[in-house]
Amino acid sequence: MKKSFKYYKLITVFGLALLLLFSCGGGNEDDPIIEQVPEKVVPSNLTLSITLEGVNENNPEGDGSGIIKCVANATDAISYEFRFGNGDTVTNSTGTVEYTYSQRSTNSYSVYVYAYSKTGDFINSFQQIKVYVARPEFKDLVFSDEFDTDGSPDDSKWGYDIGRGDNGWGNGEKQYYTNRSENVIIEEGMLKITAKRENYEGAEYTSTRMLTEGKFDFTYGKVEVRAKLPIGEGTWPAIWMLGSNIRTAGWPACGEIDIMEHWGHNHGNVQSAMHTPSSFGNTTNHGAQYLADVSTQFHVYVVEWDDQEIVFSVDGKEHYKYSPALKNSETWPYTANQFLILNVAMGGSWFSIDPNFVASTLEIDYVRVYQ
Numbered sequence: 001m002k003k004s005f006k007y008y009k010l011i012t013v014f015g016l017a018l019l020l021l022f023s024c025g026g027g028n029e030d031d032p033i034i035e036q037v038p039e040k041v042v043p044s045n046l047t048l049s050i051t052l053e054g055v056n057e058n059n060p061e062g063d064g065s066g067i068i069k070c071v072a073n074a075t076d077a078i079s080y081e082f083r084f085g086n087g088d089t090v091t092n093s094t095g096t097v098e099y100t101y102s103q104r105s106t107n108s109y110s111v112y113v114y115a116y117s118k119t120g121d122f123i124n125s126f127q128q129i130k131v132y133v134a135r136p137e138f139k140d141l142v143f144s145d146e147f148d149t150d151g152s153p154d155d156s157k158w159g160y161d162i163g164r165g166d167n168g169w170g171n172g173e174k175q176y177y178t179n180r181s182e183n184v185i186i187e188e189g190m191l192k193i194t195a196k197r198e199n200y201e202g203a204e205y206t207s208t209r210m211l212t213e214g215k216f217d218f219t220y221g222k223v224e225v226r227a228k229l230p231i232g233e234g235t236w237p238a239i240w241m242l243g244s245n246i247r248t249a250g251w252p253a254c255g256e257i258d259i260m261e262h263w264g265h266n267h268g269n270v271q272s273a274m275h276t277p278s279s280f281g282n283t284t285n286h287g288a289q290y291l292a293d294v295s296t297q298f299h300v301y302v303v304e305w306d307d308q309e310i311v312f313s314v315d316g317k318e319h320y321k322y323s324p325a326l327k328n329s330e331t332w333p334y335t336a337n338q339f340l341i342l343n344v345a346m347g348g349s350w351f352s353i354d355p356n357f358v359a360s361t362l363e364i365d366y367v368r369v370y371q
């Protein structure tokens with residue numbers, strides 16, 4: 001029994017030795033491959049140059065286009081990521097990019113570039129720049145009436161609201177609107193809208209409200225109206241616009257843009273205002289300037305409307321800009337067409353009319369719309 005045990009023990013030891021020998025032998029294609037970890041590559045010598053379009057001694061922040069050109073270069077870099085300081089980014093392999101800022105006026109930005117290597121390592125650099133972005137230039141005349149032909153206004157351009165409206169056109173106004181020559185006529189190259197005291201169709205006053213609804217409307221552009229305003233307590237001349245969807249959306253959802261309003265009891269104060277679902281009627285969105293000769297001299301009333309802001313001015317002097325930070329249907333119903341309105345109202349629910357008033361006239365030299 002002892003001898004047999006030693007014999008089997010010898011065989012077992014020999015078998016284990018053979019097994020160990022084969023397991024330590026050369027590998028085969030099924031053996032796992034241990035990959036080498038690549039050596040870390042970090043870019044170096046990063047440079048960044050930024051050129052503003054049209055920059056010169058007179059325009060150190062550029063020519064108003066908002067265009068900049070960035071050129072970056074780094075040793076061992078295979079891609080570049082540009083961050084323009086406003087949330088926008090561009091990534092490419094060339095290190096060269098042209099970018100256009102759109103925020104109006106002069107603004108400061110920190111422009112960063114990140115240079116990446118094949119191992120994903122990076123370095124970065126940045127420059128602080130100031131960029132001037134001008135408002136769009138509206139140069140193409142798309143609508144005009146120079147009022148050069150005596151008689152009635154051109155019915156291919158203008159229609160009329162007739163009557164007293166609902167509750168005095170929503171404002172407690174006292175006039176009845178007509179299209180009679182007594183209230184509206186072109187004479188000596190001027191459109192004349194005259195408000196008169198007279199008993200007519202149950203009203204004590206008559207006047208005219210003319211509009212381009214259904215004949216001309218537009219989205220974004222510049223309106224110029226050269227006008228001399230009526231005088232007298234109770235007069236309420238206006239140059240304004242309404243959204244063309246007013247018949248379906250209603251007011252104020254359609255949006256209203258008041259280019260010029262003037263109340264005779266506050267002579268010389270010309271106001272511009274916005275009426276939106278977020279603020280309408282006695283709106284908080286308005287601005288004004290004072291013109292002592294508003295009823296003796298002609299002035300040019302202007303609105304410039306684009307996708308970012310609506311700006312009002314008289315004779316080139318700006319007095320109000322509307323540009324809400326949050327633009328939605330409540331604050332900015334100004335992404336669709338609007339039509340023009342010219343009128344002189346008499347009185348309202350919050351002001352009275354001079355009992356001695358007889359007549360006064362809004363004179364308009366021209367109406368022009370540019371895009």
